[in-house]
Amino acid sequence: GQQLNQSPQSMFIQEGEDVSMNCTSSSIFNTWLWYKQEPGEGPVLLIALYKAGELTSNGRLTAQFGITRKDSFLNISASIPSDVGIYFCAGLTDSWGKLQFGAGTQVVVTP
């Protein structure tokens, strides 16, 4: 079956630094979604990407849908303490809305 490889698994960064993470797949996706999850809560949708090559921003977050449709990346610029959490990529596998999730990238921001 399809597998999403998300890296890095974790990142320890200083406040103000930029963060970059990515997801790759052996299969093509039609949609990439990026979520953030804080402890004990459900994931929150950050950015949705619908077209190959698409670059979308949401505040300090920027995500891109890879040209091959097999990868996506998420950048966080000028990190702040509230950026702490686990970031997940997800690819849409079919028209029923079934998502395949990456294993997550845990971001820790130190002052």
Add this chain to the structure above:
Amino acid sequence: SQTIHQWPATLVQPVGSPLSLECTVEGTSNPNLYWYRQAAGRGLQLLFYSVGIGQISSEVPQNLSASRPQDRQFILSSKKLLLSDSGFYLCALGLGSSYNEQFFGPGTRLTVL
């Protein structure tokens, strides 16, 4: 805008006991609904999805079942819980073309002892 409610927020159950988790949504009609399980804070796995009342598709063989008795209600059940059923259960709502935007509820933390 849509709202997703999950009940209860936390649950501790003994092995072999039954389970019923409820998800209700507001602010939309005829949504696609999904149950996911998350183990150890990482990796969401799709368990069930539903495209309408009484319509359930199972993604993985398991000890759980799902039902959708009303348009905006999705229930996750088990007759006898196993230790391996412990985890964080998330209900999600799919919107948009091909349901390509999914929003998650607050989750239920289940611990089976």
